Amino acid sequence: MKKRKIAAILMTVVLAVGTLAGCGGGSSSSGGGSGDSSAEADSSDSGSGDAEGITIFNSKMEVQSQMEEMAEKYSEEKGVPVEVYYSSDTVAAHLATKYASNDPYTISMVDAKDVYSLAEEHALDLTGEGWVDKTTQAISIGDKVYGFPVCIEARGIIYNADAIKNITGEDFDPSSIKTKADFEDLCKTLVDGGMEAPTGVMKEDWSLGAHYLAQVYEEQDDPDAFIAGIKDGSVDLAKDEKYNSLMDTFDVLKDNNYAKDAAISAEREVTEQKLAEGEIAFMFGGNWDWSVLNAYDYTENMGMMPVPQDMEDDFSGKLVGGGSKYFFIDSSENTSETQQQEAKDFLNWLVDDEEGQSFIVNDCALVPAYSNITLEVADPLGKSVKEYTDDDLLVPNYNYLPDDHYSICGASFQKYLAGETDRDGLAKEITDYWGTAEVGEH
């Protein structure tokens, strides 16, 4: 009898432990959420004077392995433990969970728009840091600097010069393509010369909505006023000169698209492979596309040029872009002063130390945002962007579009690409969108 009782109790314990263990993984991370943060704060305060170590959140997937290597080396050389984390989740959603569990990263890499929404509550004021004077791309709100630009990225037409030369027999000079007509003629020459279709168009909503369409706002003298005009009806988007100028050029891209009959099923990888291997010659994109292009049998003779347009204004001959991906340092009580200092030192190391500079330019193949970094950018698209940056030929990004803009307007733009709506229909859908949407505070 007694044995049976003991056996029963044992069974119960096993079952109970089993249930607990099953949820162990989940509850340990969420446990910190409702629990108090003092335990963490205590442990980080106790070792003041010594290095406490920092955590970095990386949201640029293509440089994750480089970041990890760098962290290991940096930890060894500087004696400051650095850990790098990556998440494929939406940046804001991922940080929201970290903040909800009182376990923020010391340094987080976010998009420009996130800096505006997060900085005032969560970011450390970086005014007065050495790097601030060396860049034009830092993000300030009010009179405080919050965002450290990681690199420069710009949008335009990516070309494959070898593919063009194979047909025309002449070296391709991107500066010869200034207007829509130039572009159209060259496409025609290429088709006549035997290239089946000279362009590719990415159907992704972020490419159409956030990158191509956004140029309509960005290439206005006052984007804020322009959007306000769409909202109150004083601007008729369908009749806007810039909108039509950009859509004219888009039509050339669309008509020469290799996937013209099935534009919405074109896959980004396939399009980039065709461009890299010279089956097509042009694609609208940005220098971040290099991380996809270089997976294929590419040629070095590629580069970026501005979207050719008939409208001549201050924005002609310029790429659109600027600082992309920003670091900010957490200002909450979860990050100790020592850690904040270590984080600041790390950012300075990236800009001022030769190894840090080399990490950004050589290891990660990014275009540096700092004037004191003179290292040569390795990839051809980055080289183009660096030239335009050095010549001050960049149209700044408009970073205040609402979060759902790319998805909703991108979907409308996809309809245009698929031929399910016309230019006026697209303008109407965008105008309707702005009827309720609000631009971010800035």
Added chain:
Amino acid sequence: MKRNKLSYKVSQFLMFAGPAALLFLAVVIIPFIYGLYLTFTSWDGIAKEKPWVGFANYAAAFGDGDYWMAMLRTGIYSFFAVILVNIVAFTLAYLVTSGIKGQNFFRAGFFVPNLIGGIVLGYVWKFVFNRAFVAIGSALSGTTVPSLLSTTGGAMFCLILVTVWQYAGYMMLIYVAGFMSVSDALKEAAMIDGCIPAQAMWNVTIPLMRASFVQCIFLSITRCFVVYDVNLSLTKGEPFNTSVMAAMHVYNQAFTYKNYGLGQAEALLLFVVCAVVGVTQVYIGKKGEVAA
């Protein structure tokens, strides 16, 4: 120690159900209540302040046209998917219990799709739709055909097809159990009384399997209404956001568009709809159940 004392009952309960109840409370009930609280705030998901806005989020949810479109789409999707899943599952179950050669092998084979996670499954099928079908279609017609996934109706069709493929094997197992539970003696008796096999199936076997139907339909309805993973990896809402299901809209609203309170309110409405449909179905189904 008296067995009917309250303290005894409580300690027995705590010993056996305590740990599980505690966990259920911690990971389901408390988050649910906290979520309910968040629907009354205009929290963006990350700010320190959670401003109280009363019922504004519910008003906004009822006025969110995209949400109700997604809901309608989910309803249509669930309607077709539930019917097809159950027809296919029932047919398969009938075949693998009818004594064909290698039926255990088939049972295992049909169940395998259910073992592949929704995300992986979506990517596999995406490849099939975008590459394999396009290549076959193009070869047959001589021109480039667009992928099914890039057409408005096609994307929904693909979602339903993949769902049927995924769940049919699982539901089949429940139907197999149902078939096995009907005693052969009853079927034989019906045959002796002059039934043809179809009549025996319709009048004897199916009524006795009512519990399996109730269970399968309930499971498939609730799973279809909250579909997310296949939706995400197969269509991602494309083309033109016409394949965004309710759960995906809720996720986008809360996390991508950073309207956490509104997203939470919409999630709650989805829960209510799902619960009402599921409970009604079980209630109706249970009412006419016959005991063998």
